[in-house]
Amino acid sequence: MTEATIPVSAVGTTGVSRFAGILRSLRRSPAGFIGFVIVTLLVLVTAIVPFFLPNVAPNVKEILLPAGSPGHLLGTDNEGKDVLIQMVGGGRTVIFVGFFAAAISTALAIVLGSLAAYLGGWVDTVVVTLADVFLTVPQIVLLAVMGAFFKLDSPILLALLVGGLSWPVLTRAVRAQVFSLKEREFVEAARLLDLGTVRVVFVEILPNMASFILMNFMIGVTNAIYQLVGLYLLGLAPLTGSNWGIMLNRAWIAGAIFNDASLAWILSPVVAIILLLLGLVMMTRSLEEILNPRLRDR
Amino acid sequence: MSGAVDTSAAELIEGPAVEPRPSAVRRFFNAWLVRRLFKAVLTVFIVTTGTFFLVRLLPGNPVDTYIQTQIAQTGISYEAAAAQAKNLFSLDPNQPLILQYLHYMANMLHGDFGNSVLSPGTTVAQVIKTYLPWTLFSVGVATVFSFIIGIVAGMIMAYRRETWIDHLLTSIGSLLHAIPNYILAILIVVFLGVKLQFFDLTAARGSYTPGVTPSFSFSFLNDIFYHATLPILAYALTTVGSWALVMKSSTVETLGEDYVTVARARGLSDSRIRSGYVGRNAVLPLFSQLAVSLGFVVGGSIFVEKIFGYQGIGFSLYNAVNGRDYAVLQGIFLVVTISVVVANLLADLLYSRLDPRIRVQGKG
Numbered sequence: 001m002t003e004a005t006i007p008v009s010a011v012g013t014t015g016v017s018r019f020a021g022i023l024r025s026l027r028r029s030p031a032g033f034i035g036f037v038i039v040t041l042l043v044l045v046t047a048i049v050p051f052f053l054p055n056v057a058p059n060v061k062e063i064l065l066p067a068g069s070p071g072h073l074l075g076t077d078n079e080g081k082d083v084l085i086q087m088v089g090g091g092r093t094v095i096f097v098g099f100f101a102a103a104i105s106t107a108l109a110i111v112l113g114s115l116a117a118y119l120g121g122w123v124d125t126v127v128v129t130l131a132d133v134f135l136t137v138p139q140i141v142l143l144a145v146m147g148a149f150f151k152l153d154s155p156i157l158l159a160l161l162v163g164g165l166s167w168p169v170l171t172r173a174v175r176a177q178v179f180s181l182k183e184r185e186f187v188e189a190a191r192l193l194d195l196g197t198v199r200v201v202f203v204e205i206l207p208n209m210a211s212f213i214l215m216n217f218m219i220g221v222t223n224a225i226y227q228l229v230g231l232y233l234l235g236l237a238p239l240t241g242s243n244w245g246i247m248l249n250r251a252w253i254a255g256a257i258f259n260d261a262s263l264a265w266i267l268s269p270v271v272a273i274i275l276l277l278l279g280l281v282m283m284t285r286s287l288e289e290i291l292n293p294r295l296r297d298r
Numbered sequence: 299m300s301g302a303v304d305t306s307a308a309e310l311i312e313g314p315a316v317e318p319r320p321s322a323v324r325r326f327f328n329a330w331l332v333r334r335l336f337k338a339v340l341t342v343f344i345v346t347t348g349t350f351f352l353v354r355l356l357p358g359n360p361v362d363t364y365i366q367t368q369i370a371q372t373g374i375s376y377e378a379a380a381a382q383a384k385n386l387f388s389l390d391p392n393q394p395l396i397l398q399y400l401h402y403m404a405n406m407l408h409g410d411f412g413n414s415v416l417s418p419g420t421t422v423a424q425v426i427k428t429y430l431p432w433t434l435f436s437v438g439v440a441t442v443f444s445f446i447i448g449i450v451a452g453m454i455m456a457y458r459r460e461t462w463i464d465h466l467l468t469s470i471g472s473l474l475h476a477i478p479n480y481i482l483a484i485l486i487v488v489f490l491g492v493k494l495q496f497f498d499l500t501a502a503r504g505s506y507t508p509g510v511t512p513s514f515s516f517s518f519l520n521d522i523f524y525h526a527t528l529p530i531l532a533y534a535l536t537t538v539g540s541w542a543l544v545m546k547s548s549t550v551e552t553l554g555e556d557y558v559t560v561a562r563a564r565g566l567s568d569s570r571i572r573s574g575y576v577g578r579n580a581v582l583p584l585f586s587q588l589a590v591s592l593g594f595v596v597g598g599s600i601f602v603e604k605i606f607g608y609q610g611i612g613f614s615l616y617n618a619v620n621g622r623d624y625a626v627l628q629g630i631f632l633v634v635t636i637s638v639v640v641a642n643l644l645a646d647l648l649y650s651r652l653d654p655r656i657r658v659q660g661k662g
Contacts, residue, residue, distance in 0.1 A: 031472075129340070132337065132341065133341050135590070136341050136593065136638050136642060137345060137635050138597030138635065138638060139597060140597035140600055140601075141596075141600065141615065141631055141634050141635075142631070144600060144616075144619050145352075145631050148619045148624075148627060149352070226478045229478065229481075230480055230600075230601045233480055233601065234600070234616060236616075257484070257487055257491075257492055258492055270485065273478070274477055277476040277477070278472065278473060278476040278477075281472055281475055281476040282476075285472060285543070
């Protein structure tokens with residue numbers, strides 16, 4: 001239903017100034033701005049701060065210290081590793097896989113959706129049928145099954161798999177948008193000038209959907225993070241290295257919920273994940289308001 | 299596809315004047331229904347085929363792996379191991395691939411998914427029959443609750459826009475929408491279970507108390523609801539926010555429609571406008587999302603059921619993945635997909651009854 005309701009705004013603006021416009025409007029909506037700040041901070045902190053922190057090493061003398069212990073603000077885990085350092089360093093894989101997977105599925109959706117709408121015919125039929133099939137198969141179940149077949153030991157492989165499975169929703173939305181855009185005069189003109197399919201689709205049509213695509217990209221990031229952390233939590237993705245999902249998995253298996261001293265151990269990745277996803281959802285929602293003026297203040 | 303859209307546009311402009319006979323409408327509906335059914339069958343067919351080749355062709359082909367381990371562990375001949383594999387996976391590894399495929403499809407049609415690798419003597423069909431109903435029950439109840447509450451909250455938010463109640467509900471909605479169901483499940487276990495002791499987590503494990511005989515008695519119903527409460531709470535709370543937010547947008551849009559202005563101008567009562575004009579039309583687009591959300595929740599059951607120890611299909615899927623029980627894995631994957639296809643079909647049929655335009659446009 002969103003396909004039909006999101007208005008495609010006037011032509012003539014370039015992709016760059018359009019993007020600046022999105023950022024400007026994002027600042028105007030308080031919730032969107034807060035979301036933007038939360039996400040930016042989390043990305044910066046998890047990307048940069050770990051370089052300045054000591055490596056966490058197991059320490060048998062300091063097992064399961066409660067939060068607030070000297071030297072360990074959030075306590076330690078069942079191997080004596082500092083929870084705060086793990087929490088700060090544990091966002092990298094999660095955020096990277098989330099953004100990378102969303103970039104893959106967004107790119108797939110743009111190419112498949114716009115070509116299906118622009119070329120029509122059998123290309124359209126094949127893309128729509130495939131999208132419908134993939135849309136029906138519950139992705140988590142497919143991921144779990146694939147996880148049993150493949151050794152998903154690198155974050156890039158995981159991102160490829162998650163991104164490669166989650167293109168259908170956006171593909172259908174892009175297709176619907178391009179359908180309406182290709183009837184516009186400026187596209188008609190570009191076609192008459194014989195600028196070539198690729199040029200018309202990617203230079204003339206797509207920049208008009210920039211904010212719409214950005215919004216869906218963020219939804220994609222949210223979904224990828226949901227799936228990724230879930231797979232780690234259940235131990236369905238290999239538990240090498242350290243990230244929020246792996247922290248959750250280890251704390252859950254160790255029964256951290258039953259021990260007051262180790263509550264901070266399981267709750268810190270929980271809080272981090274909620275903050276990240278909340279920031280993304282707030283950004284997405286304010287973008288939706290920008291795209292749909294009826295939702296804005298009258 | 300594009301052809302269908304174009305004709306429908308012409309159809310809408312020229313209207314029923316072209317073919318006023320009722321039989322034409324009937325034919326149209328039938329054609330839509332046939333198309334929709336065909337789509338559902340096609341989806342199941344593609345997924346079944348995909349699963350077959352996935353199992354046969356992926357690295358560490360489970361059929362060969364099984365045969366190798368049987369030979370290594372029990373020292374039986376290759377033929378005996380292959381015969382066992384044939385029984386387990388409903389695939390005979392010595393046949394040409396195309397024949398294997400046809401056999402596999404024929405077996406599926408008979409509901410034969412083979413036998414479990416981990417627990418010999420148990421058919422995959424039995425596993426599914428034991429676990430699937432509990433997931434359908436808990437997910438179904440949760441979906442109905444969150445859909446209804448979400449719609450009511452969404453309408454309140456739309457009607458009281460820019461008041462404190464709108465801001466409050468929007469914030470709560472965004473928060474709930476952002477929290478993954480397994481994270482909420484962990485929080486429920488920590489706070490409602492361990493800290494406040496509202497629920498006896500050990501007693502609430504499983505889909506019903508062991509030893510209790512399933513019946514239609516009040517005590518049994520009470521028992522299954524006790525066990526399902528926490529999963530239902532987790533599903534309902536994590537989906538109610540999205541329903542409310544979507545309903546808010548939809549209602550706000552509907553409020554701007556001309557027919558609502560006209561209804562107001564005609565002096566119709568507020569309650570009549572609210573239910574008959576705004577609510578009815580605003581809720582329509584949500585039905586098409588109902589099916590998609592069902593697929594999402596059924597998929598999410600693997601997390602929620604594992605955390606609460608609720609013995610539904612997600613729980614058994616987790617066990618199958620962990621134990622590499624390929625036969626069960628494959629069977630559950632197919633059955634979950636088929637349930638989602640059926641749910642999609644039902645939601646589309648419901649949607650088409652509520653909004654006749656969808657039948658004309660032929661878009662699901």
